[in-house]
Amino acid sequence: MAKLTLPAQELMYSGHSACPGCGAALAMRLLLKGLGPRTVVSVPACCWTVIATPYPTTALGVSMMDNPIEATGASISGIRAALDAMGQKDVTVVGFAGDGGTADIGIQALSGMLERRTNAIYVMYDNEAYMNTGVQRSGETPEGAWTTTTPVEGHERGKVEPKKDMMAIVLAHHPTYAATLNPSFPEDFERKVEKAKGMVGPRFFHIFAPCSPGWRFDSQKTIAIGRLATDTGVFPLYEVEDGRLHITRKAGTLKPVEEYIRAQGRFRHLTPQNIATAQEQVHEHWEKLLALERESLLAAPPKSAVTAPSAPSA
Numbered sequence: 001m002a003k004l005t006l007p008a009q010e011l012m013y014s015g016h017s018a019c020p021g022c023g024a025a026l027a028m029r030l031l032l033k034g035l036g037p038r039t040v041v042s043v044p045a046c047c048w049t050v051i052a053t054p055y056p057t058t059a060l061g062v063s064m065m066d067n068p069i070e071a072t073g074a075s076i077s078g079i080r081a082a083l084d085a086m087g088q089k090d091v092t093v094v095g096f097a098g099d100g101g102t103a104d105i106g107i108q109a110l111s112g113m114l115e116r117r118t119n120a121i122y123v124m125y126d127n128e129a130y131m132n133t134g135v136q137r138s139g140e141t142p143e144g145a146w147t148t149t150t151p152v153e154g155h156e157r158g159k160v161e162p163k164k165d166m167m168a169i170v171l172a173h174h175p176t177y178a179a180t181l182n183p184s185f186p187e188d189f190e191r192k193v194e195k196a197k198g199m200v201g202p203r204f205f206h207i208f209a210p211c212s213p214g215w216r217f218d219s220q221k222t223i224a225i226g227r228l229a230t231d232t233g234v235f236p237l238y239e240v241e242d243g244r245l246h247i248t249r250k251a252g253t254l255k256p257v258e259e260y261i262r263a264q265g266r267f268r269h270l271t272p273q274n275i276a277t278a279q280e281q282v283h284e285h286w287e288k289l290l291a292l293e294r295e296s297l298l299a300a301p302p303k304s305a306v307t308a309p310s311a312p313s314a
């Protein structure tokens with residue numbers, strides 16, 4: 001078994017108020033290990049504002065700004081501009097937002113930040129629902145999942161719409177770097193963080209963040225659920241740079257999606273037919289990623305017309 005080689009420094013401390021086994025807490029811990037103390041984190045309303053700052057304490061060893069749920073993209077653009085004006089270009093600026101605050105309520109500010117090419121890292125930690133307010137469905141909740149607003153009673157069978165493809169939306173903005181990360185694979189996670197830290201421009205992380213109370217599994221199983229998500233193909237690990245996609249974990253044959261589904265109470269009501277459909281969808285997405293990787297099908301960032309040699313002079 002390979003030896004773990006994670007940075008020893010800890011910038012997230014004990015005494016925080018996350019639930020036991022919180023995938024989002026682990027995501028922040030691993031992220032800050034890789035980014036180091038010269039980091040500023042901007043967090044909107046979400047579980048993480050509660051995890052980090054039970055007044056009057058803080059669980060973070062870096063500066064943190066608390067911003068409105070819709071504003072993370074704008075917030076990190078402003079922090080970046082202020083730090084640059086003060087000559088502090090070596091500070092890494094991070095937006096750390098939930099799936100609701102990213103894919104739904106904050107998507108306009110995220111798009112603006114990517115389009116302005118803000119030199120910062122935007123993280124969407126994805127626990128697939130609005131957890132802090134009581135497990136309401138978000139655009140990132142997967143099809144079929146129980147939430148308090150997609151109940152399973154009478155003729156209602158959980159969420160009927162598919163999960164929003166945030167990586168595709170982000171990639172349409174041609175970021176400097178975009179990657180999917182999973183705390184259950186800490187070395188792959190850390191390699192991507194360290195790689196992104198050394199880059200300039202807009203960078204995006206989609207981090208898988210299992211949530212024991214919201215997904216209804218035993219809190220000791222967080223790492224196992226995360227491993228199943230990637231090894232079944234439900235949450236593939238990949239990165240995109242200069243329009244080139246690279247899958248960073250290919251562990252032979254994918255496991256059956258049923259193993260991932262049956263491990264969580266939020267999918268308890270799904271029928272064998274529902275599971276067969278989910279398997280087909282996962283297979284289709286995996287094949288698409290393989291084709292994107294093999295044939296370099298993603299568009300490279302467009303060349304600037306303004307700086308092109310053929311541009312007419314004014």
Ligand SMILES: Cc1ncc(C[n+]2csc(CCOP(=O)(O)OP(=O)(O)O)c2C)c(N)n1
Binds near residue numbers: 097100
């Ligand atoms: C404009 C606005 N609408 C609603 C809320 C209430 N609110 C606070 S936290 C939260 C949940 C956010 O969900 P997500 O971004 O997925 O983060 P999680 O709680 O799952 O960590 C909501 C809806 C708010 N603070 N501001």
Ligand code: SF4
Binds near residue numbers: 017020025131132
């Ligand atoms: S509700 Fe879920 S995401 Fe929020 S602190 Fe608890 S485990 Fe973490």
Ligand SMILES: [Mg+2]
Binds near residue numbers: 098126
């Ligand atoms: Mg959420």
